Amino acid sequence: DAGVIQSPRHEVTEMGQEVTLRCKPISGHNSLFWYRQTMMRGLELLIYFNNNVPIDDSGMPEDRFSAKMPNASFSTLKIQPSEPRDSAVYFCASTDAGLSNQPQHFGDGTRLSIL
């Protein structure tokens, strides 16, 4: 079975540019999570969705960050405009929230570098 698929795997862009990160959750999963990992702050939650509805976006650092989940098989995380401090690895994870003991499955992340 395909796991959580994230694209691109690496992104290097100049500050001020718009960045869009993409995630395809595991088929049948109805909860999706976006996490960010930096050396300073470790792994932290940005936002999560249940049944395509955003539940908690309190981890989104600023209005420059936005996330959408237009359908059950796709989500985007957008940064506009990007800044050097947004450089990090961004992970997407999914799970089947209908089953209480299901773990979260993570993608391999997008390594973002803002110059």
Add this chain to the structure above:
Amino acid sequence: DAKTTQPPSMDCAEGRAANLPCNHSTISGNEYVYWYRQIHSQGPQYIIHGLKNNETNEMASLIITEDRKSSTLILPHATLRDTAVYYCIVRVLSGNTPLVFGKGTRLSVIA
């Protein structure tokens, strides 16, 4: 904030058992202990979870103390591929809530 305390790093000889401790003295009655690991350049990977009984699967064993204030993850025969950061997380048994990661333990398996 993470509700667990783990040593920042540990070494283990290849082929030996790796015993990773975790303190969670403020764990609530409805919270489970979960373990994930993160191998370099990959996303976190689920290992095992438990409430109060010891658990075992194909990857590891989880030993939880009777008072549930601490636990130990055991990798019975560590290999070089087990080198990773191991995270101990306490959370309620609900799939649709996020994980709160601490700093974890960096396990180095040495040949």
